[in-house]
Amino acid sequence: MVHQHQDDYYLAIRQSTQQTDSALFIEFILQMIFDAIMEAKTSEIEGLNAGLKLSNVDKTILVFIKQDCYITNVQLAKIIH
Structure with a gap:
């Protein structure tokens, strides 16, 4: 720059x-x-x-990953149901 x-x-x-x-x-x-x-x-x-078409679930997952980059798949699955 x-x-x-x-x-x-x-x-x-x-x-x-x-x-x-x-x-x-x-x-x-x-x-x-x-x-x-x-x-x-x-x-x-x-x-x-x-070019991405994200579902509401995808968007929710991204929000949680941004909040906690160490969140596990198991934790995400529990949150998302």
Whole structure:
């Protein structure tokens, strides 16, 4: 992500150096981290939904797996009936 915004990265460094205040650089890096997380989250959701036709049971199972990634098949079966 930083590589894609390399000019902005160097600008933030220069401005922080000129102002002897790292706030601009830190804000830039935090924004890059936030953007990367949002991009990854969006990609993950789109990937999960791409071409899938999930039943209500499937959706319920995914909810429980998201809540507890260590849930067992036996536990899921009891919950789902």
